[in-house]
Amino acid sequence: QSVLTQPPSASGTPGQRVTISCSGSSSNIGTNTVQWYQQLPGTAPKLLIYRNDQRPSGVPDRFSGSKSVTSASLAISGLRSEDEADYYCEAWDDSLNGRLFGGGTKVTVL
Amino acid sequence: QVQLVQSGAEVKKPGASVKVSCKASGYTFTNYGVTWVRQAPGQGLEWMGWISPYSGHTRYARHLQGRVTMTTDTSTTTAYLELKSLKSDDTAVYYCARDESEVTPRGNWFDPWGQGTLVTVSS
Numbered sequence: 001q002s003v004l005t006q007p008p009s010a011s012g013t014p015g016q017r018v019t020i021s022c023s024g025s026s027s028n029i030g031t032n033t034v035q036w037y038q039q040l041p042g043t044a045p046k047l048l049i050y051r052n053d054q055r056p057s058g059v060p061d062r063f064s065g066s067k068s069v070t071s072a073s074l075a076i077s078g079l080r081s082e083d084e085a086d087y088y089c090e091a092w093d094d095s096l097n098g099r100l101f102g103g104g105t106k107v108t109v110l
Numbered sequence: 111q112v113q114l115v116q117s118g119a120e121v122k123k124p125g126a127s128v129k130v131s132c133k134a135s136g137y138t139f140t141n142y143g144v145t146w147v148r149q150a151p152g153q154g155l156e157w158m159g160w161i162s163p164y165s166g167h168t169r170y171a172r173h174l175q176g177r178v179t180m181t182t183d184t185s186t187t188t189a190y191l192e193l194k195s196l197k198s199d200d201t202a203v204y205y206c207a208r209d210e211s212e213v214t215p216r217g218n219w220f221d222p223w224g225q226g227t228l229v230t231v232s233s
Contacts (some may be wrong), residue, residue, distance in 0.1 A: 033217055035219045035220075037155070037220075044205055044222055044224065044226050045147075045155065045207075046222075046223070047219055047220060047222075050210075050219035050221075051219070065227070075144075087152075088155050092215075092216045092217055096171075096172050097158075097172070098157060098170075098172065098215075099190075100157070101147075101154055101156065101157060102154070103154050104155070
């Protein structure tokens with residue numbers, strides 16, 4: 001099945017740890033790497049995590065990624081107000097022969 | 111610094127075509143691919159396709175094949191996205207992004223992204 005499923009929303013108070021899941025299948029996450037993108041309100045997306053758990057330079061180590069079989073997760077530790085954004089997972093899908101984005105998760109800092 | 115600058119907003123009528131440009135700077139254009147992604151109002155991200163400026167090879171999203179054409183001009187380090195037979199649900203912000211690979215669209219990442227171009231399709 002060619003779909004990446006994310007919860008529509010997640011929230012936490014400042015300083016808390018928030019985890020976002022991304023559920024896929026053997027045709028996408030099961031055999032390909034996962035990326036995560038952050039989209040702040042009114043701006044273009046920004047690369048947050050690549051190759052499942054790698055952080056580009058400049059991305060704080062509060063952000064971490066992991067992958068297990070056909071699911072992936074993004075964790076934000078020490079939540080800050082500036083982390084309020086939409087977060088998208090993404091992976092290549094062998095059945096579609098194209099790239100797939102998850103539906104996105106809106107993170108709210110309470 | 112690495113930068114992608116896109117052309118300005120467009121308003122088109124249904125059935126028309128639109129061509130969006132993406133000017134790259136700060137890196138060797140032919141060493142990376144270019145990916146196009148769009149985002150309808152209030153919706154998520156949708157991958158449209160990939161092009162290699164080095165070889166000209168393309169890979170389009172299946173549901174857009176026949177309506178989409180991606181090209182590059184290496185002399186001006188500019189990528190282009192053309193979408194034909196526009197419909198109202200093509201109304202979206204269109205983004206270009208540097209793709210890590212100029213060889214294959216599989217298994218890469220997109221960094222950085224252009225600022226986006228709003229295309230409005232309305233009669």
